[in-house]
Amino acid sequence: MLGVNGSPRGEKSTTLKLVEAVLTGAEEAGAQTELIDLCALSIDYCNACAVCYKTGECIHNDDFGKVYDEMMASDGIVFGSPVYFGSVTAQMKTMIDRMSDAVHCQLLLGKRIASVSTAGSQGHQEVEDYINRVMVAMGATAVGSTGADMVDPAGMELALEEARQLGKTLVREIQEGTIHPGQEEFHRTMRERFGRVVGANKEEWTHEYEHWKKMGWL
Numbered sequence: 366m367l368g369v370n371g372s373p374r375g376e377k378s379t380t381l382k383l384v385e386a387v388l389t390g391a392e393e394a395g396a397q398t399e400l401i402d403l404c405a406l407s408i409d410y411c412n413a414c415a416v417c418y419k420t421g422e423c424i425h426n427d428d429f430g431k432v433y434d435e436m437m438a439s440d441g442i443v444f445g446s447p448v449y450f451g452s453v454t455a456q457m458k459t460m461i462d463r464m465s466d467a468v469h470c471q472l473l474l475g476k477r478i479a480s481v482s483t484a485g486s487q488g489h490q491e492v493e494d495y496i497n498r499v500m501v502a503m504g505a506t507a508v509g510s511t512g513a514d515m516v517d518p519a520g521m522e523l524a525l526e527e528a529r530q531l532g533k534t535l536v537r538e539i540q541e542g543t544i545h546p547g548q549e550e551f552h553r554t555m556r557e558r559f560g561r562v563v564g565a566n567k568e569e570w571t572h573e574y575e576h577w578k579k580m581g582w583l
């Protein structure tokens with residue numbers, strides 16, 4: 366189980382505490398865990414060059430490669446971001462933008478994900494929903510989320526316990542292969558949509574076209 370924290374506040378991060386609680390729950394359920402502090406890494410912006418669509422490789426030689434490798438090697442991932450002006454932090458968004466080939470090729474298919482967020486006063490649910498929506502669009506299955514507003518100390522206590530349970534749920538769903546019919550249907554529509562996109566660009570996006578053929582989707 367991989368945790369990815371997008372708060373720049375290091376050890377002081379409340380979002381980190383929730384990510385860690387998810388990982389603790391996962392460990393209690395028998396999983397091995399790993400934690401990535403996104404803000405301690407150097408990750409460049411996607412510049413939309415589309416080279417990864419053609420070759421499967423990014424032109425940037427930075428820390429994103431190892432984050433991507435860890436994600437691909439993990440059955441379960443929990444993403445955490447505090448609310449920054451109603452959205453995820455720039456660091457989390459920079460990571461997400463580097464994953465457009467994951468949408469085209471549905472690279473998170475088969476993985477279970479969850480998200481956690483904290484806000485000063487409001488908005489954690491929107492951020493959790495945003496992260497889960499993006500990851501489900503990349504093929505992942507979202508098992509849930511939790512978060513808290515820091516103005517309400519009781520909220521954090523509750524969220525910490527929910528986060529621990531979320532870690533256990535992630536492990537259980539990975540082991541049992543729980544079906545989420547709504548998300549399965551959404552994945553089907555994404556394959557239809559991106560089958561058209563990748564097919565229409567097959568001369569240029571050779572790596573992605575090959576991936577699609579290998580998966581038997583085209």
Ligand SMILES: Cc1cc2nc3c(=O)[nH]c(=O)nc-3n(C[C@H](O)[C@H](O)[C@H](O)COP(=O)(O)O)c2cc1C
Nearest residue numbers: 372378379380447448449450451483484485486487
């Ligand atoms: C740049 C910036 C933008 C923020 N925007 C919001 C916001 O829109 N709504 C909110 O409730 N809190 C906002 N906050 C407060 C953080 O969401 C809050 O302190 C959060 O708990 C920090 O999480 P962390 O401890 O994991 O870094 C903002 C903080 C910063 C530094």
